Amino acid sequence: MARREGLKAAYATVTTAGVNIGSEVPTDFRRYVYSIKTANLYAGANSLQVRRNATTIDRIEHATRYEMWKEPEDPKEDSLPVYVLTAGEQLSGITDNGDCWVRVLYVDAP
């Protein structure tokens, strides 16, 4: 894992309209996302699509309200990143039924 001084967190309440999660990846950097945590705020099943620009790169299915999901369960110092984005790309999310809270931990590095 990258140096802890470089770790940053981004938070968003993702909606059915789609929401950016964090900033755009700066020039000459990659964004290494080491952890993602979600909590379903909708009273029922809710599917979250994690996107890199317009491309869906992951789907996280919630069956019930307040269901939480976390990957990895227990991040380690040498964990591999869950997602990698390149310069100019933007992490975002969109749901099919209602709101979903999302938190990611990431590092921007070359």
Add this chain to the structure above:
Amino acid sequence: MRSVLLKQSHEELWLREGYLLAMQFAEGWVCFRILGWEPSNVKPYRLAASLAAGAQLAAWDEIKDSETRRYTEPPDERFIHHYFFGINHPAARVYFQYPSRQDRRSLVAVERAVGGDVGYVDGDMSPYDGPFSLKSEFFTASKLYPAFQVYNPLADTIHNVLLNLDVMRYTYQLLKDSALVQRILLGEVRRRMYTVGGVDPSPVSAPSWLQEAAGKELMAWTQKLMETGG
């Protein structure tokens, strides 16, 4: 997971005040005493924002700033520059010309080709954040600079093809006393030897200002001295 070989830090190889440096050119050796030093760096230097699978740069890159001044060429004859570099992405293969337009690091009778498996440094050999490989080391002087080319051997586009250049700028005194030069070249005093560019087809030709300053006769004499051993 990758394993990392422990290498000597390049920072142990910077020269300090009073150190002796002998540089071999096509015309002979030039000896310097280092008088002072000042660190600098270029990080990142972008060779390419992205490089498609199997692609290389459209042209050799002389490592210039936005106003086409070369980062690798000292702006004044008073300075010698000393470089090491690391490479991102790990698979990016960096090829070297020194001086610009003279291919280096061939192995067989024909010149190594960009994209071939011969004569490059990649990011595994010299990682972006170090430890830098000795293969990445070079010195430059005014009117003397290398050029770089990079190739992507992978089947996917690579992004952020970057160099991290660590730089030391030295001031120096040219040494022209033949007795001292002889002691330096024959190893009777502690010194650093460096063949500029390599040996194939020959070391780099010294810039004319340096030949004048060092003395052409003295340079020719150093070649005979090294051949005969004194």
